Amino acid sequence: MAQLKPNVFFAPWNDPAEKPLIQFKNVTKRFGESIAINNLTLDIYAQEFFALLGPSGCGKTTLMRMLGGFETPTEGQIFLDGVDIGPFPPNERPVNMMFQSYALFPHLTVWENIAFGLKRSDMPKDQIGDRVGKMLKLTQLEKFAKRKPHQISGGQRQRVALARSLAKAPKLLLLDEPLGALDKKLRNETQFELMDIQESTGTTFVIVTHDQEEAMTVASRVAVMVDGQLVQVATPDQIYEAPTTTYVADFIGDVNLIEGKSSLTDGGMDVHWDDNQPAIHVTTDTPLAARTSCHFAIRPEKVSISSEKPNAVNVMKGKIIDIAYLGNISTYYVEISAGVIFKAQATNNRRLSRRTYTWEDEIYLSWTDTAGVVLTE
Amino acid sequence: MRRFSWFNATSLTFGFVFLYLPMLILIIYSFNESRLVTVWAGFSTQWYGELFQNKAFLDAAWITIKVAFWSSTLATILGTMAAYIMVRAGRFRGRALFSGMIYAPLVMPEVITGLSLLLFFIALDVNRGILTIVLAHTTFAMCYVSVVVTSRLVSFDEALEEAARDLGCTPFDAFRSVTLPIIMPAVVSGWLLAFTLSLDDLVIATFTSGPASTTLPIKIFSAVRLGVTPEINALSTIMILIVTVGVIIASLISRGVSIRAKADERKAEQS
Numbered sequence: 001m002a003q004l005k006p007n008v009f010f011a012p013w014n015d016p017a018e019k020p021l022i023q024f025k026n027v028t029k030r031f032g033e034s035i036a037i038n039n040l041t042l043d044i045y046a047q048e049f050f051a052l053l054g055p056s057g058c059g060k061t062t063l064m065r066m067l068g069g070f071e072t073p074t075e076g077q078i079f080l081d082g083v084d085i086g087p088f089p090p091n092e093r094p095v096n097m098m099f100q101s102y103a104l105f106p107h108l109t110v111w112e113n114i115a116f117g118l119k120r121s122d123m124p125k126d127q128i129g130d131r132v133g134k135m136l137k138l139t140q141l142e143k144f145a146k147r148k149p150h151q152i153s154g155g156q157r158q159r160v161a162l163a164r165s166l167a168k169a170p171k172l173l174l175l176d177e178p179l180g181a182l183d184k185k186l187r188n189e190t191q192f193e194l195m196d197i198q199e200s201t202g203t204t205f206v207i208v209t210h211d212q213e214e215a216m217t218v219a220s221r222v223a224v225m226v227d228g229q230l231v232q233v234a235t236p237d238q239i240y241e242a243p244t245t246t247y248v249a250d251f252i253g254d255v256n257l258i259e260g261k262s263s264l265t266d267g268g269m270d271v272h273w274d275d276n277q278p279a280i281h282v283t284t285d286t287p288l289a290a291r292t293s294c295h296f297a298i299r300p301e302k303v304s305i306s307s308e309k310p311n312a313v314n315v316m317k318g319k320i321i322d323i324a325y326l327g328n329i330s331t332y333y334v335e336i337s338a339g340v341i342f343k344a345q346a347t348n349n350r351r352l353s354r355r356t357y358t359w360e361d362e363i364y365l366s367w368t369d370t371a372g373v374v375l376t377e
Numbered sequence: 378m379r380r381f382s383w384f385n386a387t388s389l390t391f392g393f394v395f396l397y398l399p400m401l402i403l404i405i406y407s408f409n410e411s412r413l414v415t416v417w418a419g420f421s422t423q424w425y426g427e428l429f430q431n432k433a434f435l436d437a438a439w440i441t442i443k444v445a446f447w448s449s450t451l452a453t454i455l456g457t458m459a460a461y462i463m464v465r466a467g468r469f470r471g472r473a474l475f476s477g478m479i480y481a482p483l484v485m486p487e488v489i490t491g492l493s494l495l496l497f498f499i500a501l502d503v504n505r506g507i508l509t510i511v512l513a514h515t516t517f518a519m520c521y522v523s524v525v526v527t528s529r530l531v532s533f534d535e536a537l538e539e540a541a542r543d544l545g546c547t548p549f550d551a552f553r554s555v556t557l558p559i560i561m562p563a564v565v566s567g568w569l570l571a572f573t574l575s576l577d578d579l580v581i582a583t584f585t586s587g588p589a590s591t592t593l594p595i596k597i598f599s600a601v602r603l604g605v606t607p608e609i610n611a612l613s614t615i616m617i618l619i620v621t622v623g624v625i626i627a628s629l630i631s632r633g634v635s636i637r638a639k640a641d642e643r644k645a646e647q648s
């Protein structure tokens with residue numbers, strides 16, 4: 001099961017003895033004048049479910065296409081199992097790709113689509129049927145084996161594309177926005193299906209997505225990419241709890257960012273952001289030097305709301321100026337000083353009509369000394 | 378419903394009469410009993426019978442079909458290759474010049490194409506015969522094939538070829554097992570077009586044929602100069618039939634494909 005895949009059991013990136021399956025070494029890719037990938041270095045390990053996350057045009061597809069063999073790096077090298085794969089054309093790489101548009105062969109049936117790669121491998125003819133059958137079963141497509149791609153629905157097509165790219169049991173499977181064309185509900189189901197398949201086949205997956213929720217759900221590690229460079233590569237929880245830059249903090253989920261200057265304290269640091277307001281206390285092993293410009297970042301759900309002044313390390317008085325009702329939770333927009341809005345989230349464990357706080361209420365916000373992080377970039 | 382308009386009806390009728398009345402008259406007179414082409418003397422199929430006895434006509438017909446078959450086949454191979462390379466090559470220096478040069482023979486006066494080919498064959502000291510007509514027809518028909526195939530390739534999703542490469546195909550294997558089957562209707566239309574063009578070409582064939590390789594259009598043209606005979610009417614009727622069938626097949630192929638695709642999509646929505 002997905003949730004039972006904590007990094008305690010699977011964290012090859014923390015093991016110096018582990019050899020990465022894929023290594024990008026100072027890879028740059030230019031298209032004419034423009035730089036799509038800028039001096040990128042990255043290790044991906046066997047059996048990872050690795051997600052590339054970033055805004056449109058940041059170079060995700062280009063990175064995948066270089067792994068697939070459809071683009072060659074302008075500079076640098078890419079290694080697979082220690083071998084520089086630069087000279088190998090796509091048909092000689094143990095890598096398969098699931099295309100963004102699925103790219104199913106319209107003139108072939110579902111069965112023939114899945115068998116296409118096997119017929120061109122060294123698999124004996126009499127085993128191909130078995131293997132295709134296995135793939136059809138894995139993706140629950142047995143009933144549609146004889147149909148042509150345009151005779152099945154979008155979700156089924158997506159599964160055919162997946163089955164086809166898995167059939168040759170590649171060392172590495174590349175998925176370029178595989179779920180982009182599906183509606184939300186089908187997408188969530190398919191995400192779990194993908195994770196099950198990834199686990200049962202033991203294949204290394206690299207998935208491209210611009211949906212951060214998707215990346216967080218499926219991935220063992222997430223790489224956040226901007227302008228052809230990696231900003232942070234970490235597990236989903238690290239990316240969320242300990243972003244290294246304000247960009248990542250802002251890109252993944254919701255965040256409150258407060259600009260200030262640091263000062264050292266016992267066991268940590270303070271962030272001074274307003275002369276008339278108390279400083280924010282942060283406990284950390286790696287405090288910044290005094291008087292460094294920095295941002296304090298904290299997720300809205302880590303900020304509590306109360307009407308009585310709580311007994312907490314960080315307390316701030318404010319007035320609710322807006323409430324966004326999202327069904328299960330509400331986000332409160334609280335003005336803590338002129339023009340500074342803080343977001344706090346609370347679960348709606350009461351009916352809407354019996355909500356504790358409402359517009360214009362004077363309330364207290366509070367959080368612990370470890371709830372947020374201090375960022376300099 | 379559009380309102381009936383006398384103007385539209387008249388222009389439509391006039392247009393169709395203008396296009397097809399001469400052919401209709403030709404077909405009718407091919408069944409005329411009289412030897413005089415313009416005097417109706419009752420229905421008969423005797424001229425068809427005589428036509429099939431006329432060895433000169435039959436030989437010419439056989440040569441024409443051979444030439445049309447080989448030239449359209451060669452033109453289809455070369456035209457498809459040219460189209461594929463032009464569409465796939467992307468941008469390179471001189472691309473516009475290249476594609477212009479592929480299409481230039483389309484607008485070149487046939488007399489000039491024929492004359493230059495004639496000079497070319499003479500310069501190479503090639504004996505004129507079936508081979509030279511085939512080569513000449515291939516040159517001009519290949520442009521038409523290339524136009525038809527290019528228009529199909531432009532809308533062809535290149536990811537399909539990449540998927541084939543990804544699954545283990547060499548570039549040639551990807552073309553053969555994915556691209557070619559998908560663009561096949563366009564290739565077949567191109568072939569039929571080239572076949573019909575070769576079948577009725579008079580000008581270029583006149584320049585490039587030898588004494589032993591008279592094609593049907595040349596034969597008819599020279600026979601007509603001695604007077605139109607009902608036999609020629611019968612022969613022309615048969616050619617009209619062949620060309621019509623060819624055009625109908627070509628349009629059925631392309632229509633059939635789109636109708637089937639629509640039906641399949643409906644089926645997909647229901648499942």
Ligand SMILES: Nc1ncnc2c1ncn2[C@@H]1O[C@H](COP(=O)(O)OP(=O)(O)O)[C@@H](O)[C@H]1O
Binds near residue numbers: 034035036056
């Ligand atoms: N074949 C190409 N020719 C020129 N520029 C390209 C090509 N492919 C991608 N690019 C450029 O490289 C950048 C990265 O593109 P891409 O990898 O597709 O981004 P993403 O998949 O993250 O949206 C973009 O600026 C894009 O315009």
Ligand SMILES: [Mg+2]
Binds near residue numbers: 060061
């Ligand atoms: Mg992309």
